Amino acid sequence: MSPCGTETDLLPCGIAKIGKDRNLLNCNRYALDLLACGSVDDIAGRKISELVSVGTQIFLDSYVYPMLLNEGRAEEVQLILKSLAGETKPIVANIRMNADQTTDWAFMTCVNRDQLYTELLGARDTLQAQTRELGRLNARSQERQSNLQAFCQSLSHDFSGPIRRIRQLIELALMDLRKGGIEAPEEFEMLGYALKNSEVLTDLTTGLVGYLVADLAVSHDETVDLEEIISTVLSMREQQDPTKPKVQRTSLPTITGSKAQLLVLFKNLLENAIKYNENDPEITISHSENVAKSRIVIAIKDNGIGMSAESLEKVFDPFTRLNLEGDYKGSGLGLSIVKKMVMNHDGDIWAESTPGTGSTFYVSLPLNPRGHPTRPDSDR
Amino acid sequence: MRNLSLTKEAIIKRNNVTIHGTGSKVMMLAHGFGCDQRMWRFVLPALSERYTLVLFDYVGSGNSDLSSFSVDKYADLNGYAQDAVDIIDAFELKDVTFVGHSVSSMIGLIASIASPGAIAELIMVCPSPCFLNDLPEYEGGFNRSDLEELLSLMDKNYIGWANYLAPLVMGANSSEALIGELSGSFCSTDPVVAKAFAKATFFSDHRSLLPQCSARTLILQSASDSLASVHIGEYIHQHVPDSELKIIEAEGHCLHMTDPEVAARSVIDFAG
Numbered sequence: 001m002s003p004c005g006t007e008t009d010l011l012p013c014g015i016a017k018i019g020k021d022r023n024l025l026n027c028n029r030y031a032l033d034l035l036a037c038g039s040v041d042d043i044a045g046r047k048i049s050e051l052v053s054v055g056t057q058i059f060l061d062s063y064v065y066p067m068l069l070n071e072g073r074a075e076e077v078q079l080i081l082k083s084l085a086g087e088t089k090p091i092v093a094n095i096r097m098n099a100d101q102t103t104d105w106a107f108m109t110c111v112n113r114d115q116l117y118t119e120l121l122g123a124r125d126t127l128q129a130q131t132r133e134l135g136r137l138n139a140r141s142q143e144r145q146s147n148l149q150a151f152c153q154s155l156s157h158d159f160s161g162p163i164r165r166i167r168q169l170i171e172l173a174l175m176d177l178r179k180g181g182i183e184a185p186e187e188f189e190m191l192g193y194a195l196k197n198s199e200v201l202t203d204l205t206t207g208l209v210g211y212l213v214a215d216l217a218v219s220h221d222e223t224v225d226l227e228e229i230i231s232t233v234l235s236m237r238e239q240q241d242p243t244k245p246k247v248q249r250t251s252l253p254t255i256t257g258s259k260a261q262l263l264v265l266f267k268n269l270l271e272n273a274i275k276y277n278e279n280d281p282e283i284t285i286s287h288s289e290n291v292a293k294s295r296i297v298i299a300i301k302d303n304g305i306g307m308s309a310e311s312l313e314k315v316f317d318p319f320t321r322l323n324l325e326g327d328y329k330g331s332g333l334g335l336s337i338v339k340k341m342v343m344n345h346d347g348d349i350w351a352e353s354t355p356g357t358g359s360t361f362y363v364s365l366p367l368n369p370r371g372h373p374t375r376p377d378s379d380r
Numbered sequence: 381m382r383n384l385s386l387t388k389e390a391i392i393k394r395n396n397v398t399i400h401g402t403g404s405k406v407m408m409l410a411h412g413f414g415c416d417q418r419m420w421r422f423v424l425p426a427l428s429e430r431y432t433l434v435l436f437d438y439v440g441s442g443n444s445d446l447s448s449f450s451v452d453k454y455a456d457l458n459g460y461a462q463d464a465v466d467i468i469d470a471f472e473l474k475d476v477t478f479v480g481h482s483v484s485s486m487i488g489l490i491a492s493i494a495s496p497g498a499i500a501e502l503i504m505v506c507p508s509p510c511f512l513n514d515l516p517e518y519e520g521g522f523n524r525s526d527l528e529e530l531l532s533l534m535d536k537n538y539i540g541w542a543n544y545l546a547p548l549v550m551g552a553n554s555s556e557a558l559i560g561e562l563s564g565s566f567c568s569t570d571p572v573v574a575k576a577f578a579k580a581t582f583f584s585d586h587r588s589l590l591p592q593c594s595a596r597t598l599i600l601q602s603a604s605d606s607l608a609s610v611h612i613g614e615y616i617h618q619h620v621p622d623s624e625l626k627i628i629e630a631e632g633h634c635l636h637m638t639d640p641e642v643a644a645r646s647v648i649d650f651a652g
Binding site for chain 2: 022
């Protein structure tokens with residue numbers, strides 16, 4: 001058996017010829033070096049199964065040879081050689097099968113590639129496990145969400161109904177007392193308190209439903225005209241209470257988001273701005289956009305009673321009513337709902353305030369959160 | 381075991397069933413690893429002269445319908461055996477001669493036991509009922525670590541050959557259906573399926589089924605096959621009641637491809 005020859009010995013890759021019987025016929029110097037062998041004569045005639053790892057041997061028999069027999073060639077096959085000294089060496093090989101079922105091999109070591117592949121597969125397996133875990137958590141979260149939805153329905157229907165009936169009964173009792181001309185100032189006062197407290201209960205129920213609903217998944221892909229949202233909120237407010245606040249504002253752009261949530265968001269913010277100066281509320285709505293025109297910051301400034309620095313820290317916490325509980329209506333949930341909805345839109349919210357002068361709430365929202373093109377006229 | 385939930389057309393599509401030849405005797409050819417029904421093409425001319433041949437691809441191989449793959453169903457060879465029985469039922473066949481290469485020998489064995497009357501003759505080409513050593517009673521040829529190295533090697537090769545992220549797609553999809561085109565090489569076997577198939581094959585032990593085989597059986601073994609040696613053929617022959625063993629002077633695990641004339645002759649001699 002003669003070696004492949006001096007020319008192939010100069011090549012920086014392995015060359016080998018394997019017989020039909022899967023025995024080594026010939027190879028070059030590079031291959032001999034990998035196999036830790038001095039000359040071809042030392043290994044010629046050896047079965048290929050003796051020169052590879054056991055896993056490689058199974059792989060060759062069960063996958064690579066069927067492919068060679070079917071397609072005539074196999075490219076970029078990763079295998080593991082086993083040298084005569086017992087060392088394993090990863091190689092990448094191109095193999096061609098000839099008509100007589102002999103095969104020609106060209107290969108090179110690929111220690112780094114093998115290492116990289118090992119790491120890559122490890123990362124993939126980790127990712128796969130995480131994907132599975134994510135799927136499991138997602139299923140659980142969906143179940144919780146549907147439970148929450150059922151709870152919210154129960155809250156708004158099963159709670160609001162009885163509360164409304166209690167209020168009606170109190171109002172009937174008051175009417176009866178008045179009709180009968182009954183002088184009962186204490187009873188009037190007590191029923192008045194009961195009525196007021198039932199109103200608080202209604203506010204709380206509505207607030208709680210709003211707070212919970214803010215968590216529910218909604219479509220954030222709608223085109224929402226903020227200008228229209230503000231106008232709608234002000235007109236709704238006007239129908240409830242004819243006292244018009246003085247509102248100065250700039251024209252707001254169109255953004256992408258959930259119309260329903262943005263409506264509640266600005267309704268709560270504006271009601272909050274009006275609430276703390278019911279006599280002569282003045283509200284200024286202004287906005288600015290960043291240089292990249294990717295975000296908008298909307299400022300809502302009021303002339304209310306303001307807040308201390310300490311109160312500012314808690315202003316978005318749920319069930320926090322910072323001012324004189326008896327004097328100002330509300331559930332203590334309005335601003336926490338606002339915060340949730342802002343977060344749902346990948347936004348941010350913060351406030352500045354001076355006690356006795358007023359507060360300014362800033363809402364930062366992405367103009368185009370999911371790659372939707374902004375409307376040409378959005379930069380009004 | 382009969383599957384009433386699928387129509388004949390759905391089964392043909394799922395397993396890319398193709399019919400060749402016109403003989404009155406029906407022979408089903410079931411491919412082995414790393415390939416599809418194309419691996420029978422070397423013996424097809426000789427066999428199609430005498431038999432009606434039913435060829436198919438296992439789900440995940442060749443032109444099968446990948447979306448039918450399910451991790452649970454194909455976690456062991458029973459899922460593949462069910463598909464073989466589905467095909468026999470769909471064509472209203474009985475007493476079929478089932479020729480299975482390598483792992484398909486065991487799939488045919490499972491199918492013949494599970495569906496009596498479907499398979500009358502079983503021709504096992506290079507079979508092994510268990511690749512793992514169970515010393516001292518049984519020498520399957522390999523230790524667990526060897527087979528784990530095989531799986532790792534398959535994984536590494538699929539990085540180059542196919543979509544190595546396929547397992548992730550799989551994980552993310554609740555229906556467990558795979559979407560996407562198969563790589564052209566490696567006989568178009570999907571990486572996820574190939575690995576599941578390899579696990580189902582190499583880590584399983586079907587030795588206990590051998591004595592239950594009632595089909596007339598031919599075991600064709602290569603004289604030199606590092607995956608399934610002659611003594612494994614002898615073991616099967618000892619345990620399958622109505623069996624004969626034929627050792628063919630051949631190299632490797634793919635008799636029907638390396639020595640198609642001898643393989644076809646042996647099949648015809650046995651099946652008539």
